[in-house]
Amino acid sequence: MKLNIISEDNYSAVYTHEKSGFTTKYYTKKQMAALYPSHTYKVVGAIGAVKGEKEAGKERLSLEDGKGHNLPVTRQFAITPATAIIGYVRVKDNVFAAIVKNVAFKRLAIAAAGIALLTFGAWCAVNWYDWFPAKIEIDPNAVVTQTKETPVNEDITIPGYTVITADRDGRTKWSLQNPEGNPCYFQVTLKLADSNRRLYQSGLMPTGSTIENPKLEATLDPGTYDVLIQYNTYELEGAHRPMNSASTVSQLIIQ
Structure with missing residues (x-):
């Protein structure tokens, strides 16, 4: 029919x-x-x-x-x-x-294009920091005391601070350091442990540098506070890619 x-x-x-x-x-x-x-x-x-x-x-x-x-x-x-x-x-x-x-064929071509796009995206992600290096902003208060003879270590040394003191205006008595020989820049953030509220954040600290008595961003009432000190690390050379991060526990005493 x-x-x-x-x-x-x-x-x-x-x-x-x-x-x-x-x-x-x-x-x-x-x-x-x-x-x-x-x-x-x-x-x-x-x-x-x-x-x-x-x-x-x-x-x-x-x-x-x-x-x-x-x-x-x-x-x-x-x-x-x-x-x-x-x-x-x-x-x-x-x-x-x-x-x-x-x-x-059309679906195969679309799939192949999708795979190619994903591969290109992954390749771009891997090379992004080489093409567009992160802008290095060294903390102006970081004073470098490292000697040229100090060898660079493979491992990262994280300093420990059990107690940090400050007055009511936020002026601390704290010698913040990136120890000599560390293979990275430090960026240090101080936060309240219970609320995650940021109290201070440094710029990048070169290895072997110290920031003396940094001032807190927030004003707190007198007392003792549990705080976290977070260390973000970045490569010294090349694209300055982020490396490992670490946190330590301390107490902040406002006098």
Whole structure:
């Protein structure tokens, strides 16, 4: 049984079957969604990249274009990972034949492009600091006392401070250090342990430098406070990438 294509003025795409020369205009899936938002139409079968029917006893259907080319219409069809419905052509009122196309190459190309993009992104992430080195802002209060003969250690030495004292105006009696021989810059942050409120943050401290009596950013009432001292470290050379971080526990006494 031959099905004839009902011509529509608003078909917006063209499908051509290369082997048979069958050509027809059709509604795209977007158009069908606009024409039938509730999906109130029937699909009699599909043409294109679908396997022919093997069911016995059923009348075979075919679809004919305006130039006498025919394609078989498969009543029961399934969409595979390599195929997709690209649109529909009307054969009766509210009855359509689906047009199925092999999209394996397109999907493979998209997947390959996605992998290439992810690979490029990872490559950029790895090399970002080499291309755009972090701006080094040395703390102006950091005084370097390291001698040139001091060798650079492989391990990072973290100083321990059990008690830090300060007056009500936030002036501390604290000798903050990046020990000689450390293979990194220090950035030191002092925070209240219970609320994570920042009390002080240094700029970058070169290895072998000291900041004497830094002033707190916040004013606290007299008393004893549990605090955390956080050390962020950065490479001395090259891109100055972030390295390890560490925290120590101390007490801050406001007198």
